[in-house]
Amino acid sequence: MMSGYGFVEWFRPGDAARVEQVLPQIEDAGALWLRTHLSWADYHAPGGREWYDWLIPRLAQRIELLPCLHYTPPSLSRTGQSSGAPKRLQDFADFTDTVLTRYGQHFEHVELWNEPNNLLDWNWRMDPGFDLFCEMIGMAAHWARRRGWKPVLGGPAPFDPYWLDLMGTRGLLELMHAVGFHGFPGTWDSEQSTWAGWDMHLGEMRTVLDRHNAAAEIWITETGYSTWRNDQMEQARRFERATRAPADRLYWYGWQDLQPDVAVQEGLWFDPRHYHMGATTAEGQPKLLARLLTDGGLARLREVTCLSAPAVARHVRPMLITGGAGFIGANLADACLSDGEEVIVLDNLSRAGVEQNLAWLETRHGARLHPMAADVRDEQALSDAVREASAVVHLAAQTAVTTSLLSPSEDFEVNARGTLNLLETLRATGRRIPLVFASTNKVYGCLDDVPLQGTPPRPVTAALARGLDESRPLQFATPYGCSKGVADQYVLDYARSYGLPAAVLRMSCIYGPRQLGTEDQGWVAHFLIRSLQDEEITIYGTGQQVRDICEISDAVAAYRAVLAGIDRLSGRAFNLGGGPGNAVSLREVLAEIERLTTRRPRLRTDSWRAGDQAWFVADTSALRKATGWQPHVPWREGLETLARWLVRNRVPGFLERVEA
Secondary structure, three states: OOOOOOOOOOOOOHHHHHHHHHHHHHOOOOOOEEEEEEHHHHOOOOHHHHHHHHHHHHHHOOOOEEEEEEOOOEEEEEEOOOOOOOOOOOOHHHHHHHHHHHHHHOOOOOOOOOOOOOOOOOOOOOOOOHHHHHHHHHHHHHHHHHHOOOEEEOOOOOOOOHHHHHHHOOOOHHHHHHEEEOOOOOOOOHHOOOOOOHHHHHHHHHHHHHHOOOOOEEEEEOOOOOOOOOOHHHHHHHHHOOOOOOOOOOEEOOOEOOOOOOEEOEEEEEOOOHHHHEEEOOOOEHHHHHHHHHHHHHHHHHEEEEEOOOOOOOOOEEEEEEOOOHHHHHHHHHHHHHHOOOEEEEOOOOOOOOOHHHHHHHHHHHHHHEEEEEEOOHHHHHHHHHHOOOEEEEEOOOOHHHHHHHHHHHHHHHHHHHHHHEEEEEHOOOOOOOOOEEEEEEHHHHOOOOOOOOOOOOEHHHOOOOOOOOOOOOOOOOHHHHHHHHHHHHHHHHHHHHOOOOEEEOOOOEEEEOOOOOOOOOOOHHHHHHOOOOOEEEOOOOOOEEEEOHHHHHHHHHHHHHHOOOOHHHHEEEEEEOHHHHHHHHHHHHHHHHHHHHOOEEEEEEEEOOOOOOOOOOOHHHHHHHHHHOOOOOOHHHHHHHHHHHHHHHHHHHHHOOOO
């Protein structure tokens, strides 16, 4: 089992900003090695030498570098293409010599060509016996060894032991310090039926190497998994399995998704799988793999990837909670499990820290909890989860307005498309499986037309003294409001059009224990965490914004009440919040936090954020009349409970600092 790993990342001329973005991320993820290409063709193009003069030293400052030398300059190629053999085979050895002289102090190993049995990289139709290839690489490898560097032979793709044995027969393998292996199990069609496992393929490779150069190491110079189907947990599992392969090094392809405006060798968007190979998105947002490696390296990765698909006895009908490892989901799951129910928790674990909630549930409830690490955009995973479900609470979502403004397409895919996927999966079962959907007060828009007065603001009209009710026209604002609003309406329409027993809860601000709390989502917990850590809090706008905050135990009770009465309540949407009795401004919450912590929060102000409401208070009378539910926890009491929980579980150093 390997203890280290590296990444593959190709940087194109002009990619300096991206280099500066991803290099510290790769380092933070615990990578020991970086493999990148040093294109012979680019080097001889205008500006190419200057580009590599900057790139190679810059990369080598932070990480051990493996440059891959390949791509013939078209002007020197026998075919006029970068995959063709050079007219003069020694030219590649001369280029290798130039690279070693100019940049050799920055690396110990040098890789000679890439995927030589792939027509896109080496035109073997013009060299069917690989005579030209062996002569060209042999000269370069001989010269590299003579000058003191360790040559690595580029890995074939797909792996071909007969081709490798030919390289040995030709005397090429005996010149190599290591030989590359490329394999992408689960991603490319060419490997779906031929992949026999790491042990089998690398065992074949070892057998060939032992015949020709027993000292040669095996390096997995490329392996990876495309998340084009949004199965990020599977990518993490594939990475973890690759680290157990019998090889001396592992380079994962790649760190960042391919930028959507960049063409692959076959052409622009020839195959979407090419564009989702990264551990982060094209925008630099970490996928599950990157987050786990950054949080705790291989140990953290192995801890989380041991989660498996739910194994539920046939006679059991568990509840399914999507997003069940999140704040609301974990509390809801705990309540249901505590009452003896079995629960499937489906969560893509994309939010940092939710694994702690899952571990807490497993510790408390053992085998009755069935964790399933999957994404609501993964239709097959949804089908597996829904198959035996007795009911579904759909909490999985992209939850931040700010994130939706940065990446509206991603926001839509998770919130709107993910909900439609779930609805269609439920419909396909042929069973009337109850569904309660978590919507938001953001579907009512910015509320700019509500006349307000005073500080903090209150409605001018007496009719709004109890808050806004469900008759308020929907007016989506921000991509987040749009995506949640679309999902909200789809759920209600499936109840009407298909008879699905489904209802919607439009939530105000929910807070309480197990809330992670960030600046973008979960502001009550965020304010408390920052105050307990004596860190600055940013107030957007005046800080006089009013919200009716609702403690988590009350929110859980509402979900269970609606689910219990779903036959009567199907097709309806209800507001869920703390109501007028828990309506409070941000600054009032901050003042109470100061009282609880005996420390004045450190504040800075910034301009209003898009879609923010100056005032929102939910009229929850419809929910009360339909179910008998009402909020029981006063906001000050709930805030104190949350503060105590945070001190015990998230900010344990607070008491020590206060006592000191």
